[in-house]
Amino acid sequence: MTLNAGRLGEVRCDWTLDEVRDLFALPFADLVFQAQSVHRRHFDPNEVQVSTLLSIKTGACPEDCAYCPQSVRHDTGLEREELMAVEDVVSRARAAREAGATRFCMGAAYRGPKDRDLRVIEEMVRGVSALGLETCATLGMLTPAQALALKEAGLDYYNHNIDTSAGYYDRIITTRTFQDRLDTLAAVREAGINVCCGGILGMGESEGDRAAMLHTLATMEKHPESVPINQLVQVEGTPLMGAAPLDPLDFVRCIAVARILMPHSHVRLSAGRAEMSDEMQALCFLAGANSIFYGEKLLTTGNPDVERDRQLFARLGIRPEAGSDPTLPPRSAPDSDHCSNIRGQRGA
């Protein structure tokens, strides 16, 4: 056992893979207890951050991600939709804000955006930001210049997942490399945009792959501010349809390890909630998850309906985290949480 229990709760970027594996090997109760203890040192345990997703350009993506219903290579029957108009996106964001979301995430089925489309998306970011919502986009690979243009438009977060371990990556995606993902993440960081980066569980990966994926995230020079942990949503027509289902306790274990490794990050209980019981979601919150997607749809697949989530929050005594308020001073610069400056503010 290489785990140094005395250091749990510290923000560290020097985790070894053995330490991460040792966390996975802890008895379930010990792991969840440690994760909840770390969580309480940095967050209100009864607050959960609430984001809403909108697919602003749907389907016909040239990439071959084996999990994704939007790949042009899989026959999933999904209707393709061109890039939405700016005013339609802004009115959907207004409705999300009225329903209680504080962050609005715009997703597009691109390998990477064309500059012409990026100009339109910059307008969307400006319009959504003006509503007082935090903005997030997920558009595939970006060049450094594109990342800077999004920053200039006021983008708060960029979601770009590593999805799985470096070693398992080419079993899931062959049209880009793990390094391509890291390059975009570096461009986003360099531009001063907050990073949202996580992965998917239930794709036939081993526990070692899950440990390696979290190790990659937790050894970044600065941890991603948001870490979405998705459970694979199996979609008919995708190569991963019929993959062996994940043991729900293994999913909770992964949330707990993410919480311990990245104490200041928001860990998002992301896709797959529609297939989870309330009890499993409660365990995820206990293990340190403190963010969800809210609203009846993710990008193309279902999410729990709003009423079910309201009841879940009420049953658990959970409050939505207070959002950004345009009348308050601006949020802290995203530079404050580097491992070289571990006393910085907590991630958003």
Ligand code: SAM
């Ligand atoms: N095309 C861009 C990209 O790949 O980064 C942005 C959109 S893509 C749909 C965003 C993320 O959604 C993926 O990285 C993946 O983690 C997640 N995702 C896609 N399909 C999923 C599924 N069936 N189940 C769980 N997560 C999924």
Ligand code: DTB
């Ligand atoms: C993330 O990690 N999960 C979200 C968001 N980032 C963009 C996407 C989940 C997509 C699930 C499949 C779908 O609805 O198409």
Ligand code: SF4
């Ligand atoms: Fe395209 Fe993103 Fe889906 Fe991969 S995950 S096929 S890049 S939309």
